[in-house]
Amino acid sequence: MNDKPKGESPKSATGATMADVAALARVSRAVVSRAFSVDPRPISPEKRERVLKAAAQLGYQPNLLAQSLTTKRTNLVAVVVNHIHDLSDLDLFDCLLNAMQSLGKQVLFIRVNSVDRVEQFLRNGVAHHVDAALVWSDFADAATVRQMFRSDFAVMLNGRPDPLSPAVVPDSTIGIRAAVRDATEKGVRTAALVTGRESSPVEQARIQIYLHALSEHGVTLVQTVRAGDYTYQSGYQAGASFLSDKVPDAVFCTSDASAMGVLDACRAHFPESRPTRFRLYGYDNLSLTDFAAYPISSVGYDQEEFVEHIARFVAEPNSFTPGDPPVSVPTRFISRLTG
Incomplete structure (x- = not known):
């Protein structure tokens, strides 16, 4: 009874x-x-x-x-990443967590390091229904993420968006063109490009912008090093390519973490962080580049503005209309000692 x-x-x-x-x-x-x-x-x-x-x-x-x-709300937001050792992502996450908590949301980090992993999550079901999923993983597509979390709302920061999900992306064109222009004004005529994870649509777009900017300014690309990711370790290994007698006038890296690794591998070419053999440029404008150890010339964007767009979509899902174009955040070039 x-x-x-x-x-x-x-x-x-x-x-x-x-x-x-x-x-x-x-x-x-x-x-x-x-x-x-x-x-x-x-x-x-x-x-x-x-x-x-x-x-x-x-x-x-x-x-x-x-x-x-x-x-009908859980006040949970999933953040889907490949892994959490990309320094560019870590720089953003503190700002992102603060913004989500200000909205009364708690964040779940979901690590997805392969397409198979996404499919495994989908087959096994995900333990949490969420109000929104914020996707940094380039292995995930918007439709799969919506299905994974039983949520109609996925905000795509990387990966493969579709017309039903909003996207927020850096517009790399202005910043990269300014970096290449800075190099040519300092006499650079040949360059190498150290790339990251080429499965990423964002990375593919970034590489194409570099190639177009180099061609536009008459700089010959003599070497491409495919690091495979954006880690310091991969950059350090790539740095071995620039220890010979014959090096390009400049090395452009598609991430600051890779550029930091190149700088440490080639410290002999950078007494007091100033270039003697080649100039070095990164991308992300990490907070570490403001310190004396890694004063790398870099391309960056306003992270607070970037997070504000994400927070607006989470707080006001109806502000997105299916078919709306991605929201782009402009980049800028920041000159430091290595350039």
């Missing part, structure tokens, strides 16, 4: 109910609900403190699943 009074709230893992918390805190159950909600519904600080103190005393934890069934 079920003796639970009609309308009683579900018990938490400790057996305490919302009604128990409301009774101890001397408030209504509606106030208890608002105290635990991320929605900006009014509740006085004094009442919130009473509710939280009562909940702690009783060991009560709110039933987030039940809340999500009521509100």
